[in-house]
Amino acid sequence: MSFINYASREINCKIVYYGPGLCGKTTNLQFIYQRTAPDAKGKMISLATETERTLFFDFLPLSLGEIRGFKTRFHLYTVPGQVFYDASRKLILKGVDGVVFVADSQEERIDANIESLENLRINLKEQGYDLDKLPYIVQYNKRDLPGAMSVDELHDELNPTNVPEFEACATTGEGVFETLKAVAKLILIDLKKGK
Amino acid sequence: MSNPTLVMYDEEFQEVNEVIERLLKEANAKVIFLVDKNGQLISGVGETERFDTTSLASLTAGNIAATGGLAKLIGEKEFSILFHEGEKDNLHISIVGGRVILVVLFDNRSSLGLVRLRVKKSSEELSAIFEKLMNKSEEREKRGSADFPFAEITDDDIDNLFS
Numbered sequence: 001m002s003f004i005n006y007a008s009r010e011i012n013c014k015i016v017y018y019g020p021g022l023c024g025k026t027t028n029l030q031f032i033y034q035r036t037a038p039d040a041k042g043k044m045i046s047l048a049t050e051t052e053r054t055l056f057f058d059f060l061p062l063s064l065g066e067i068r069g070f071k072t073r074f075h076l077y078t079v080p081g082q083v084f085y086d087a088s089r090k091l092i093l094k095g096v097d098g099v100v101f102v103a104d105s106q107e108e109r110i111d112a113n114i115e116s117l118e119n120l121r122i123n124l125k126e127q128g129y130d131l132d133k134l135p136y137i138v139q140y141n142k143r144d145l146p147g148a149m150s151v152d153e154l155h156d157e158l159n160p161t162n163v164p165e166f167e168a169c170a171t172t173g174e175g176v177f178e179t180l181k182a183v184a185k186l187i188l189i190d191l192k193k194g195k
Numbered sequence: 196m197s198n199p200t201l202v203m204y205d206e207e208f209q210e211v212n213e214v215i216e217r218l219l220k221e222a223n224a225k226v227i228f229l230v231d232k233n234g235q236l237i238s239g240v241g242e243t244e245r246f247d248t249t250s251l252a253s254l255t256a257g258n259i260a261a262t263g264g265l266a267k268l269i270g271e272k273e274f275s276i277l278f279h280e281g282e283k284d285n286l287h288i289s290i291v292g293g294r295v296i297l298v299v300l301f302d303n304r305s306s307l308g309l310v311r312l313r314v315k316k317s318s319e320e321l322s323a324i325f326e327k328l329m330n331k332s333e334e335r336e337k338r339g340s341a342d343f344p345f346a347e348i349t350d351d352d353i354d355n356l357f358s
Contacts, residue, residue, distance in 0.1 A: 001200055001201065001233055002200050002201075003200070003201045003202075003203070003231055003233070003235040003237075004200060004201070004202045004203065005202075005203040005208070005237070006202070006203060006204045006205055006208070007203055007204070007205045007208030007209075008208075011345070012235045014233060014234070014235075042247065042249045042250065043247055043249075043250050045250050045253065045254065047257075056257060056261070057257060059234075059250070059253045059254075059257075061249045061250075061253070064356045064357075065355075065356045067345070067348055067352050067353070067356060068345070068347070068348060068352065070345075072356065075234060075235070075253065087264055088261070088264075090264075091257070091260040091261060091263075091264055092260075094232070094233055094260060095231075095232070095233025095234070181357050184356075184357075185353055185357075188345070188348070188353045188356075189353070191345045192345050192346065192348050
């Protein structure tokens, strides 16, 4: 649910990065944070455990510039990927405008990817959303690792609805901004339709 | 979609600000914020420049969401008031009209009792304004989205954002 403020001429949208534990959601946000000009970003907040696993969420506010005199701001959130944090994950999805599913390309994580994707669908449904109607992007992360499955295989398992998909290596930043741009664009196109 | 887009117009924005400006004085508070339940800052008055308002809004909404989850687990609808006591500064957080969050930051020049009392009165006024706002948005939506600022944007406008 975006927020349009005529008084301050701003439009705010919420993007959630979803995916199994250790797939690289937080790393995506960290790279975006590092590579964004200081005036275009706010502080990045990570509510993490002592071992740097996401406990509740990461948050990064970005402002992209103006469209027709309206400042566009995107609030990027990640969810905690570990299975037992499901109650927290549901909360983060509230008011979401667009979703990025970050998949771990390693063969041994395919079941975790599938489980997380099913969990995303279920949790969205509980909030009254349909993944097939939301701006939604799939990112195949960790393409650099030797155990990575082919994109075709991943596509068959994780992207049956043929949404835009990107290969990425979040640690080096490859594909990170391409993913962000794609989801932001889908959200703005959705807003244009006026839902 | 489960929630319609929240739209804030100039008229209601001023009304909201009048209410929270008054609350700021009457409750002897330092800062007051209004935050959407999804973590978007709606407005703030007082010493706002001393705070990272965007982060504050996001964490407040996360806080309300987490305590709301706790409430449901024990069979409550929600916890409508949260109070955080610090060494110097305190936070009084309450839900207004079921959809926005009112955050009052105050120190020992005020008291919890005073803040609670004043917040209660202001909450009613704010509820009425947000109710009006929702009705207005719904009406406009029914009439079609002709006055929607993004209806006429082009693909080029969107591409330019990323150039």
